[in-house]
Amino acid sequence: MAETPTRWGKTLFWGLLVALLYWGLFHYQDAIVRLAHTTTQSCLVVEDGKEVYYHKPTAEACAAKGGILIEGNRLNVLVPIVVAFVMSYAHGAFTGMFWDSLGLKAAKKK
Amino acid sequence: MELIQFIELDLTGAILLILIGFVGGMVSGFIGSGGAFVLTPAMMTLGAPGIVAVASNICHKFPKALVGAIKRHKYGQVDVKLGLVMGVFAELGMLYGKHVMTGIKDRFGAVGTDLYVSAIFVVVLAIVGSFVYRDYRKLKSHPHGEEHRLTRLAKWVQSVHIPGTMIYFPGAKAKISFLFVAPMGFATGMLASTIAVGGFIGVPAMIYIFGVPALMASATELVIAFVMGLGGTIFYGLEGMVDLRLAMLILLGSLFGIQLGAIGTTYVKDYQVKLTMAVIMLTVLFSRLFYIPGYLSKLKLIEPLPETTVKTLKVAGDGVLALALLLGAITVLTALLRGIAEHRRQHEVLSENQGIAQ
Numbered sequence: 001m002a003e004t005p006t007r008w009g010k011t012l013f014w015g016l017l018v019a020l021l022y023w024g025l026f027h028y029q030d031a032i033v034r035l036a037h038t039t040t041q042s043c044l045v046v047e048d049g050k051e052v053y054y055h056k057p058t059a060e061a062c063a064a065k066g067g068i069l070i071e072g073n074r075l076n077v078l079v080p081i082v083v084a085f086v087m088s089y090a091h092g093a094f095t096g097m098f099w100d101s102l103g104l105k106a107a108k109k110k
Numbered sequence: 111m112e113l114i115q116f117i118e119l120d121l122t123g124a125i126l127l128i129l130i131g132f133v134g135g136m137v138s139g140f141i142g143s144g145g146a147f148v149l150t151p152a153m154m155t156l157g158a159p160g161i162v163a164v165a166s167n168i169c170h171k172f173p174k175a176l177v178g179a180i181k182r183h184k185y186g187q188v189d190v191k192l193g194l195v196m197g198v199f200a201e202l203g204m205l206y207g208k209h210v211m212t213g214i215k216d217r218f219g220a221v222g223t224d225l226y227v228s229a230i231f232v233v234v235l236a237i238v239g240s241f242v243y244r245d246y247r248k249l250k251s252h253p254h255g256e257e258h259r260l261t262r263l264a265k266w267v268q269s270v271h272i273p274g275t276m277i278y279f280p281g282a283k284a285k286i287s288f289l290f291v292a293p294m295g296f297a298t299g300m301l302a303s304t305i306a307v308g309g310f311i312g313v314p315a316m317i318y319i320f321g322v323p324a325l326m327a328s329a330t331e332l333v334i335a336f337v338m339g340l341g342g343t344i345f346y347g348l349e350g351m352v353d354l355r356l357a358m359l360i361l362l363g364s365l366f367g368i369q370l371g372a373i374g375t376t377y378v379k380d381y382q383v384k385l386t387m388a389v390i391m392l393t394v395l396f397s398r399l400f401y402i403p404g405y406l407s408k409l410k411l412i413e414p415l416p417e418t419t420v421k422t423l424k425v426a427g428d429g430v431l432a433l434a435l436l437l438g439a440i441t442v443l444t445a446l447l448r449g450i451a452e453h454r455r456q457h458e459v460l461s462e463n464q465g466i467a468q
Contacts, residue, residue, distance in 0.1 A: 079354070081344070
């Protein structure tokens, strides 16, 4: 029981880290959505005040919509992979400690 | 030129996704299979096109699968060789499945993929749900379960020797021709790229066709899920279909839920787990079934339905899915709370008895 404060401290640390990661994800969500849509060539159009992306556009079709043709960058695909690994690791560590700190454990014997 | 729209995320949408992830995670931890069969339809219900829902689901799963595989490898439950061999063929299946999906999207638009994903869901859940229900009935009548026994099919598969194709798999404790392993891996990948749940083929194939014990099959599936998930995220990511926000919100709830669900299983009997699994699967099946006429109508494959009918069917589908999620949450939480209360009661009685004895 003496280790409880340390355990809560660790839980809090990982919790704050996870919160920071999620804050970053949503603070920069427009950039993240843009990266996702531009692994391949796409056409950015503003419709009803919102930015939407058309995939596999031709220059003519994009111009007809009044959009901007964006060249794709295949390396953008690394973003979801790296972010998913980092967030999964941090959040996994946090949730494990969270339930443990609350005293919720598996039954030793069924 | 095809419009692929990611859903708009406001606070309500984000909270809903976290809650869905939580329940999906709980169900997943409880029944020991991917919760994607709940999560993909739920994302579609919130407005994500089928192809984006599948891609984002695959992205949220692969790091979890890696962590799970490493943990269970430490317990000696993983047949790494079988996982990798199946994983390689699953990757090919995933690539082919993605090719089919993008082909449908290019030809019929996002609604085409919605229809394809929903139809496959209905068929797969009907088959798997019925099998699980049959398993539940068997387990209930023989509560102590049966020892791991090879099926006749597995005995035959292990007896076939095709020179130059035989590989020894420690999980099955036998040599199996990769000519059997390859199509099963391929089918697993193809299904995963369509509904984000490949385990529905992979796990039963390992148990009933290759003769791998159930515990080892479910752990080995994590290796396959990781290999497939990583590949799937790359393939779909290159098509611009992975919505990282969606994936991470689902992950946020799911990681809380998965541990709760896994803890829940330690307080209940095996057949209760199977019953929960069957009930949720068969309920989700109906939720997707209600959507199909609307998709068929939009694609003009049937006489166009009145807008009100499509809306009513959608509401019915959403309602049934909400019911499935609620059922899952209630079952796991009830099992957990009852189990913990019972555990405490037993602990108190034990302590009292010890006190009297002293």
